[in-house]
Amino acid sequence: MFDTVGARVMTLIAATTLPLAIIASLLAWHSYQQNVGNSAMRTERDTQLAISEITTDLDQTHTLLDMLADGDISSGNALREFALVQTVSQHHYCMLMLTDVSGRPSVVLPPPSTQDAAICSSPELAAPAMSSQTVRTPVVGVDVLKGDRGPLLKFVVPILSSNSVSGYIIAVRTLGWQRSHLPKGDGRLLLGTDNNSRHFLAMPDGTLYSLFPDRPVTAELPRRAFARLKRDIASLSLHDVFTSQGITYAFQNAYGPVSLIVATERTAEESHALNIFLIRVSLIVGLLVLELMAVALGARLFLVDPLEKLALAVADWRKGAAFAPRISHSIPLEIRHLEKAFLRATRRLSKHEQDLEQSARNQDMLIREIHHRVKNNLQVVASLLNLQASRIRSHEAREEFRLVRDRVRALATLHRYLYSESGLSALDVQSFLEELCSILLSANGMNAQTRIRLQLDIEHVLISPDQAVPIALIVTEVVSNALRYAFPENRAGHIVINLHKVVPTDPEKEGLVELKLGDDGIGINAGQATESRTRREGIGMQLIRGFARQINADMTVSNENGTWYTLRFIPERPSLTALAMARKAISHGKDSGV
Incomplete structure (x- = not known):
């Protein structure tokens, strides 16, 4: 999440801006809370004022009723006294009543006729307890009644005479007040x-x-x-x-x-404070968002885009193109310095790569020239051997010279095929064996139209130089022996060379190939007519077995219907040429270093 330059710059800006935004928000919130606190204080003040008025009013009611009870009140002056109390209390009483000691009403002052009847209406007041026929001793104290317009208070105050109760004053009033x-x-x-x-x-x-x-x-x-x-x-x-x-x-x-x-x-004022708070918070959030967007855009234009261009230029350079980031001069100086550093580094690397490739190319040319000169020298040696053999009268000695000549020619032909243009230092065994067999047939005075036919079935297999020499000499020995001894007295026949990849039963022998070569001639045992032939064929067999050991091949020899040699071996992996190795090293260095 924070791997990109833009994300890190935005995080840095947010980290530096958020504290200021939080402080501004807290100040706005504090201002709003002050107004909210003022609202709570105002509500508390109104509540305490109302409670104080209620308490004072009830105290005055208790005092006034106690004064009436302590005075000389009777049924004769009660109505006048009640009217005076109603006037003094601003007509807050729904009823004032004087009863005897048994609770029977004697004087009743109803509410004013101008007052709404619902204000003093209550199911508990309409009960038979207020009827003149009711005889129930009142309970001294204050009762709360549920009225139609609000709670009503019923006061019962005893009238004492000579330390005994002679009657009661019953007053009913609202707990609240009538504004009118x-x-x-x-x-x-x-x-x-x-x-x-x-x-x-x-x-x-x-x-x-x-x-x-x-x-x-x-x-x-x-x-x-x-x-x-x-x-x-x-x-x-x-x-x-x-x-x-x-x-x-x-x-x-x-x-x-x-x-x-x-x-x-x-x-x-409080609504205005809330609106101001919301506006401030919105402004803070809006400015913060705009600032982050501007920072993101600026980081994109002046940091991220130039760095991405550098990265793309390096990626193109890794693919072989020239390093050309094309960065504007309006970007920061540090990125321009980075561009120049990359440019110098890529130019030096490109120069070193060119020098390395040229050195490898020169080395390949030298190796190719060495193979060419070795081939020429071997051909000269083969010509000298052939010339010397033509001057020898002994048939046996002349044959020995020709055998050596064929081996030298095989090596000369091999050196022409050893160096490939494909980037691998390997032998294309298919083309090589076809030419080698043609040379051997021509050297022995035979061609494709003679009685001895050559049959080749060779897959495309690459052989390393270390294995190519033994294989070339094995083929030379087998073909030469077949041409000389397998088909006596103008006998016709075939020389067969097969090379195929086989599927091994052992997983460790992956890539196993089989080389099968031989002839359908008279075979080794039948051809052992003279001591000299036996000696020569014995030397050839020793060479074949020795060369087979060099390539770690399993060899079997069969005399059924001629002489057949079967070799199974695993080709060594061809090595790269110097130029191919140099290019691979350069490509690997670019892939792993950038």
Whole structure:
């Protein structure tokens, strides 16, 4: 992944740029969090203000009712006292009632006629317990009732006379306030005036009501916020503040099982801060992406492309072309220096390769010239032997000279075939044996139209120079002996030479070839008529066996229907010529060095 120059440059730029981008993002996030913190603080402040007003109002209610109970209240003045209390409390009471000691009502002050009846409506207030016929001793204390517009509080205060209870004052009022009854300048009017803030009273079952019953609202919380509210109620939590879907919620116990919930949405300033944060983050990310793209493009144009051109030029040079990267001068100086260094190195290498090839070519020419001169010298020796043999009167001595002459001619012919133009220092045995046999037939005064026919079946097999000499002399001995002794008294026949590749049974003898040569003449045993012939043929057999050992051949001799020699051997791998070895070394050096 990071092997290319472009990737490494981009990684380096990203490593140097990311810290700055992270710092800028953190600063933007801190600014946004400050505004979010302000929202939470504002929600907390509204919650505490509402709780403070509720607590103060309830304290005043307790104080006022206690004053009524401690005063000289009776059925005669109760209605006047209740009307005064209702006026002082801004008509927050749904009912004020005076009962006797048994709980039978004697004076009842209903809610104002101008008030919405639903505000003080509750199934628990409509029960028979409030009927004048009901006789039930009231329970002193405060009960929370579930009304149609919100929670209602039922206060029961005993009236003591001579240390005994003579009656009860029962008051029912809303936990919240009616905005229409609050005087101007009242601090409670500030609650909920902000359109981004809403105040709710939550019952234990999760039902939500507006803090101001005369201003009912549809109170539905998002699923996550409602689940958090239910969890707080179930765990009897007294206080909780959380943010869900951009709205900050404050949960606070208001009175008894009733809780106050204040939901505050983002203000214009907070939304602006969020937008600024998103814009800053987008700008940072966008600038970073643009910077990386610009760096990638610049690295591609000024680093990667020149280096790729260098690599392609080197690859072409390895294939034999001239090193020519064609790099623009607008690239960095270091890459231009690298180009010049490559150019100097490739020129020197090319010069050395040319010198090496020329030296190898000269060496091949010298070796070819040596073979040519050896061939000429051997031909001169063969001519001298032939000339000397013609002057000898002894038939036996003349035959010996001719045998030596044939061997020398075989070596001369061999040296003409030893050096190949194919790049291998090897003998093409097929062409060589055809010419050698023709020379032997001509030397013995025979040709293709005579009574002795030559049959050749030779595959194309390359033989190394070390094996070529013994094979040439083996063929010379066998053919010469066959021409001289196998077909006496003008007998007709065939001399056969076969060379084939065979499939060995042993895997270690891969490449095995079989050379089978002989004649269908009278055979060795039948031809042993004189002592001189036996001696000559014995020397020839010794030479053949000796040459067979030189090429590590397994030889068998058969006298069935003539004389047959079968040699099985593995040809040695031909060696390369000096020029071929030089070119191979140059090619290997380019492949492994670049």
